[in-house]
Amino acid sequence: MSGTTSEGQPAARAGPCCDCRKPKAQSTSADPASDPASGSCVRRPESRPGEHWTKTLRNRTRERLRSPTRSRSPVKERGVGKKKQQVSEDAYGQAAGAIGGLAVMFGILAAIKDRLGLSWPATVLLTTGVLVGLGYGAWRLRSGLARMLSGTPQPAAAAQQEAPAASLDGEQAGAELLPAHPELTAALRTAGVIGSEQVIRADQVTISPVQTGEVYDFLVPKGRTYEDVEKRLGTVAGMFGVTRLHMTLERSRDNERRVKLLKLHEPPFTRPFPAPTRQEIETFAGVPLGHDVTGQLAGVPTFDKASLLVAGMTQMGKTTLVNGLITCLLIGYGEFELYLLDGKFCGLTRFEPYATRYESSDDPAVFWEMVRELNRRSDERYAQITEAIRNRQPVPKFKPVIFIVDEAADFFASGATNEEKDQAKQIAEDTRSLVAKSLESGISTVLMTQRPSTNAIPVMVRDQFLYRMCLYVASAGTAKVALGDTYFETVAPINPVLLDPDIKGQAVLFANGRSRLIRGFDFDDKFIWDVVDKRVAKRMESLPEETPLRKAIELLRAKGVDFMTTPDMAPALGILEDDPAKRGKRLNELLGGPPTYKNSQGRGYRLDDLVAFAMSDS
Incomplete structure (x- = not known):
């Protein structure tokens, strides 16, 4: 009976004999361990569950560490090959599509050329321009509709270009939104008076013609004053194409930012000015x-x-x-x-x-x-x-x-x-x-x-x-x-x-x-002589009356002379001293001590000296 041994013991089932999973052969010996032909392995001491798989994993890890390069598994190699094949097929497909697209494009261009009777370059340029214009228009229309429907504000970049952010008081925004004066802005920027981002607002500039040139009345941007223009006036003159002598700056008394800049049409004093009148001098x-x-x-x-x-x-x-x-x-x-x-x-x-x-x-x-x-x-x-x-x-x-x-x-x-x-x-x-x-x-x-x-x-x-x-x-x-x-x-x-x-x-x-x-x-x-004569006459009118000095002046004028010696003047003023030294001393004391003058006629007094002395506060 196949299911039992000769001793009546149940026959061992063919199968793995242990954890090595080798098939177990039929054995006629009662002691399988003593039968080497039995094909079964010697049973090891029974191990804990999972210990065999842990050792196997450890061994494989050691093999990987010993071998720096490992051969790619056949499965992975097959996957890479499939990917390369797929990429190659995609490239062939794209190339075929591009060739087809070019053929269609040239067909369309040929039709347009035959229809309009244009040359090839003109046809290509015309078609390209129309396509670009249609694309830009579609983009603008799509963007505008999207912002309108969603209520989204204008992009920040565009807003900065078209309407820069306003300053605290709106000055900067107003300066950017309002037009700038081109001549003054360019000249003052290049001269370094204002910054490259600053402008001279056109609505704050007044140009007035004068006799010899024109006056620019304007405000410099905030943070600048008239002194910034004054310090670089020579450079500013060069920007206007004239010399420093052609430019004159006048500051304002009500605003440090206000500048009045005069630019002459020709070199200064090329044409003489008439002498001022007496009234103009008096009112200056x-x-x-x-x-x-x-x-x-x-x-x-x-x-x-x-x-x-x-x-x-x-x-x-x-x-x-x-x-x-x-x-x-x-x-x-x-x-x-x-x-x-x-x-x-x-x-x-x-x-x-x-x-x-x-x-x-x-x-x-x-x-x-x-x-x-x-x-x-x-x-x-x-x-x-x-x-x-x-x-x-x-x-x-x-x-x-x-x-x-x-x-x-x-x-x-x-x-x-x-x-x-x-x-x-x-x-x-x-x-x-x-x-x-x-x-x-x-x-x-x-x-x-x-x-x-x-x-x-x-x-x-x-x-x-x-x-x-x-x-x-x-x-x-x-x-x-x-x-x-x-x-x-x-x-x-x-x-x-x-x-x-x-x-x-x-x-x-x-x-x-x-x-x-x-x-x-x-x-x-x-004119000078007339001014001098009037001042001298006015001075004489202010002289005190009935004084020895006034009598001496009138004596000289009555005789029509500019000089008179002491011996001639002393008797006329009541000095009858015989001693010349004493007579001269008494006369000088009587007159108040005016300066004397000596010439070939002798020592005496000049009319001009007496008049000047009378007007002095000595």
């Missing part, structure tokens, strides 16, 4: 010194507590300019005393009848004596001021004194001897004191020189002048001597080297930190 707010580039009167606010230095090369019109200054002072400055030292001997002669003291000399001793006289008067006035303050009284008002010197450099020249050198040093020191310390006492000084070299007028004297004026000079170094060593570091300086030497009397006026180009007045001699 200050002391006019000349015309500006537009033909308006220009000058300084006052000569009270201020002095003026005028420099320029010879034959540039300094004397004519100062003659105009004195004429304007006589017309509109009120009562003042005039001290004149004419280094040219005839440049200031027209004003001698009015001058308190007039000297025509190039002797440094004469200049020094006049300086010391004015210093003494200054000391006397300071003493009166001090006494009034101590007594708690109002400070006395003094009549202004103006000391004008032509060719002043000659009086500071130093000689070869030690005595002359010491005298030159003392003259410089006394002049410095006069200019610096006499301002509070109402004594002003005007010095003119045609040699504005480094040592022509000492630095200690030059540095005391509040107002400076420079006519044409040949070098910037000479201009610094006249206008100051730091002049070209000031705001919007004007270089006198650029002035036209053929136009006489034009000068750079530097006053109160601002530069201005002016041209002095050239009055007719008859």
Whole structure:
């Protein structure tokens, strides 16, 4: 019986004998372990569940670590091959589609060409343009409909280009939305006055024509002021295609951003302006010194507590300019005393009848004596001021004194001897004191020189002048001597080297930190004489009556003479002294101490000296 052994035991079923899963062969031996032919393996000690699979996994992991490269499994290789085959088939399909599309396109182009009778290039360009236009139109229509239906706002990028974000007060938005002034915006951007993103709004620009050019009245953007334009005025002039002399800037008194920019049509003072009338001078707010580039009167606010230095090369019109200054002072400055030292001997002669003291000399001793006289008067006035303050009284008002010197450099020249050198040093020191310390006492000084070299007028004297004026000079170094060593570091300086030497009397006026180009007045001699005569007559009317000084003046006028000796004048005034020395002393005391004059006839008194002394507050 196949199912049992000879001993009647049940036959073992063919199958795996253990976990090795090998099939178990039939065995006739009662002891399977002793039958090597039985095909069954020796049974190992029974292990825990899963231990065999854990060891197998561990062994496979070790094999992977030992072998850096593993052969790809057949399944994966078959998958990659299928993918490559699929990609190749897709490429063939796309190529076939492209060829078909090209064939259709050329067919359409051929039909259009035959229909319209155009050449091939024209047909291709026309078709391409139509397709691009249709595509763009469809895109715009689709985008617009989508925004309209969904209520989506305009994209941020487009909104920034068409309507930039408004600033806190709407200024920037308004500047971008409103049109910009093209000329001013381009010029000021390139000159560095405003930023590359800033504009000059067209609605804030006013262009007004004037006699010699046009005035641009505009507002610079917020964050900028008129000073940004003033500092780069030369560069701005270059952007307009003109020179610095063609441009003039005027600030506003109500807004730091407002700028008034004058641009001349031609070089300044190409055409002369007529001399001002007496009424124009009287109504001017200050002391006019000349015309500006537009033909308006220009000058300084006052000569009270201020002095003026005028420099320029010879034959540039300094004397004519100062003659105009004195004429304007006589017309509109009120009562003042005039001290004149004419280094040219005839440049200031027209004003001698009015001058308190007039000297025509190039002797440094004469200049020094006049300086010391004015210093003494200054000391006397300071003493009166001090006494009034101590007594708690109002400070006395003094009549202004103006000391004008032509060719002043000659009086500071130093000689070869030690005595002359010491005298030159003392003259410089006394002049410095006069200019610096006499301002509070109402004594002003005007010095003119045609040699504005480094040592022509000492630095200690030059540095005391509040107002400076420079006519044409040949070098910037000479201009610094006249206008100051730091002049070209000031705001919007004007270089006198650029002035036209053929136009006489034009000068750079530097006053109160601002530069201005002016041209002095050239009055007719008859006009000047008429002004002087009227002021002298007015002075005589104001003289006190029935005084010895008034009687002496009337005596000279009655006799028609300009000079009278002491022996002739003393008896007329009731002095009958026989001793000449005593007679002269008594007469001088009677008259109040006016200056005497000696000529070939002897010592006596001049009419002009008596009149000037009568008008002085000595």
